[in-house]
Amino acid sequence: MGYRYTTKMGMGEGILQMKSILILGGAKCVWEDIESLGVWEHDVAAVNDIGAKWNGPLTFWASLHPRKFKYWEKQRRLNGYPNGYVKYSHKYGRPMVDYVHKDWGGSSGLFAVKIARLLAYDNIILAGMPMESDQSHYFNKSQEWVDAVKYRDAWVKREEEIKPFVSSCSGWTRRLLGGPNMEKSF
16 A cells, blocks of 8 residues: 655655654753653653663664663662663673764764664654754753864754654754654654
8 A cells, every 4th residue: 555755855756665763862841841742652761860760662772872771770770660672882881882883073963863773763753862052961050061062063963864764843953854753754
């Protein structure tokens, strides 16, 4: 059975099977962003701390801070959340990560986008990843993330490569990549 579809690359006809993933970042807007998507029935990945707070299954967990996995995983276990995810980083740390890939020179969020593309996801939605300094981390809402702006150059450098596949729920990344098109999330 065929149907019409629209992607960021244009119109088409036929059978289209999108491989969708929601990547959770650590900005204070993460829970609002998730809620804005409604029911999500596809894969989910986490970046940094948020993996310890997400109560559902994770397909993968990415970080440029591999030594922190030990603490985050302990929190996740104590919370009773499911394991079964794969850990990615740009270098090995303790506990060992499952896979190591070169960093694109940006934030852990951009690294997670790289991993999602390597895993052949073609509909990647970012939640809690606005890359704006006034969007503090969800766990410390009183302190701005001043480093957010310095990572934007790496996102802009990869914009052409990732824009057909990546959208964002909020902030600067939404302005750069566009907002989620839930019709793509089959």
